Amino acid sequence: MPGVGLVVLIGCGRLGSAILEGWLLTQTVAAADLIILSPSEKPAAEVARAQGARINPPLEALAEASVIVLAVKPAMWRDVVTPLLPFLGDRAVILSVMAGVTAPTLAEGIGGWPIVRVMPTTGVSRGRGVASVWSADDRARALGQALFEPMAETVVLADEALMDAATAVAGSGAAYFYAFTEALARAGEAAGLDAMTADVLARATLRSAADSMGEDALEALIGRIASPGGSTRAGLDALAKDGRLGVMLDETVAAAVRRNREMG
Numbered sequence: 001m002p003g004v005g006l007v008v009l010i011g012c013g014r015l016g017s018a019i020l021e022g023w024l025l026t027q028t029v030a031a032a033d034l035i036i037l038s039p040s041e042k043p044a045a046e047v048a049r050a051q052g053a054r055i056n057p058p059l060e061a062l063a064e065a066s067v068i069v070l071a072v073k074p075a076m077w078r079d080v081v082t083p084l085l086p087f088l089g090d091r092a093v094i095l096s097v098m099a100g101v102t103a104p105t106l107a108e109g110i111g112g113w114p115i116v117r118v119m120p121t122t123g124v125s126r127g128r129g130v131a132s133v134w135s136a137d138d139r140a141r142a143l144g145q146a147l148f149e150p151m152a153e154t155v156v157l158a159d160e161a162l163m164d165a166a167t168a169v170a171g172s173g174a175a176y177f178y179a180f181t182e183a184l185a186r187a188g189e190a191a192g193l194d195a196m197t198a199d200v201l202a203r204a205t206l207r208s209a210a211d212s213m214g215e216d217a218l219e220a221l222i223g224r225i226a227s228p229g230g231s232t233r234a235g236l237d238a239l240a241k242d243g244r245l246g247v248m249l250d251e252t253v254a255a256a257v258r259r260n261r262e263m264g
């Protein structure tokens with residue numbers, strides 16, 4: 001894609017691989033413009049290599065990089081990045097997808113380069129992710145948007161302090177929906193379905209609900225299914241009894257926000 005330049009992806013684990021797959025799928029980054037640093041061989045990196053990406057080249061190659069994407073665990077980024085710093089050019093932007101690690105903390109170890117934080121979901125691998133972007137630097141923010149908008153519904157946050165909440169809602173959120181779906185299947189089993197039928201129905205319902213959602217208000221969507229006095233309304237009333245659904249999700253998001261702060 002014109003304008004993005006040479007992209008260095010550091011870490012090709014679950015999220016790094018998803019990002020790589022998304023870039024190639026949506027042609028956001030040409031494989032020839034990619035350098036991937038990975039201690040072990042990864043299927044996604046091998047696919048990129050076959051299309052022209054460079055894997056673990058001599059570090060002198062980093063001098064031309066426009067953007068360095070940090071997709072390693074929050075606990076290890078200093079050890080990973082410190083040896084690379086002497087090789088970075090003046091124009092590089094640091095893009096971190098790490099949960100919890102703040103820009104001021106990153107700047108302690110990577111001073112001098114503009115920083116953009118992006119919190120994507122692994123759905124970017126299929127060009128259908130979600131991403132929250134924050135940067136204090138206009139060029140870095142624009143680069144973050146250029147790299148993620150083609151493969152994610154992207155929100156630009158006004159304040160870095162909101163990144164932990166965005167991570168707790170979107171970065172983690174798919175896992176909550178999967179956990180809910182699992183619990184729905186088990187409840188179906190308790191109501192008499194065999195385990196496999198309950199799984200098929202719960203998973204298909206999640207897919208169908210997501211497909212049908214569009215841009216309509218959630219309340220309107222619920223209203224279309226829940227006939228007054230009907231069985232869905234009875235189920236929804238049980239779900240929200242004494243405000244417990246809201247309380248449960250407040251606690252869920254608060255716990256994830258706390259953990260993001262601890263990891264940073």
Ligand SMILES: NC(=O)C1=CN([C@@H]2O[C@H](COP(=O)(O)OP(=O)(O)OC[C@H]3O[C@@H](n4cnc5c(N)ncnc54)[C@H](OP(=O)(O)O)[C@@H]3O)[C@@H](O)[C@H]2O)C=CC1
Pocket residue numbers: 010011012013014015016037038039040041071072073074076080097098099100119120121122171
């Ligand atoms: N998974 C998710 O859904 C999301 C994750 N994140 C963030 O993404 C980051 C990565 O998470 P995730 O992908 O799940 O974790 P993984 O453990 O799957 O990936 C981390 C990768 O870092 C690699 N690595 C370790 N040392 C180096 C090194 N020196 N140079 C290059 N790569 C190295 C590891 O390589 P190896 O496998 O060879 O050890 C590993 O594949 C985290 O900071 C997390 O907060 C953010 C949003 C969503």
Ligand SMILES: O=C(O)[C@@H]1CCC=N1
Pocket residue numbers: 099167171172
């Ligand atoms: O669980 C984690 O720490 C990361 C952050 C968002 C999704 N995965």
